[in-house]
Amino acid sequence: MVIWTFSTGWFTGERTAALLMPVLALLFPGASPADLRAIHQVIRKLAHFTEYLILSVLLYRALRGDRRWNLRAAGLALAIAGLYSVSDEFHQWFVPGRTAAATDCLIDVSGAAAAQGLLAARARSGRR
Numbered sequence: 001m002v003i004w005t006f007s008t009g010w011f012t013g014e015r016t017a018a019l020l021m022p023v024l025a026l027l028f029p030g031a032s033p034a035d036l037r038a039i040h041q042v043i044r045k046l047a048h049f050t051e052y053l054i055l056s057v058l059l060y061r062a063l064r065g066d067r068r069w070n071l072r073a074a075g076l077a078l079a080i081a082g083l084y085s086v087s088d089e090f091h092q093w094f095v096p097g098r099t100a101a102a103t104d105c106l107i108d109v110s111g112a113a114a115a116q117g118l119l120a121a122r123a124r125s126g127r128r
Helices: 001-006 015-025 031-061 071-093 102-124
Strands: none
Touching: 015 031, 031 071, 031 102, 071 102
């Protein structure tokens, strides 16, 4: 639901810029407008990464079955997150003010894969 909401017209680059650019200008008073736009873009891409990292963790927890780390559940969580990313970008194709971008899918899947890597590392360290 959260990812779908962020994919609506309410969260276009222009709308988030209207909210974030004044805050960024206060935080970085010496930054040029181009620098502030670049920071805004990085924040938007980090949001993609973080959304799918969280989605992947939640999917893994739903799929794993027992308490031990499970490669099958990790792979399935990654695949589902990746498919959802593709469907989300397809959805954005039809939303005014939004664009579909393959690079966003790559960022999304990178977030989902990072989550699975962190979960695997945690399991290897002996923590559940």
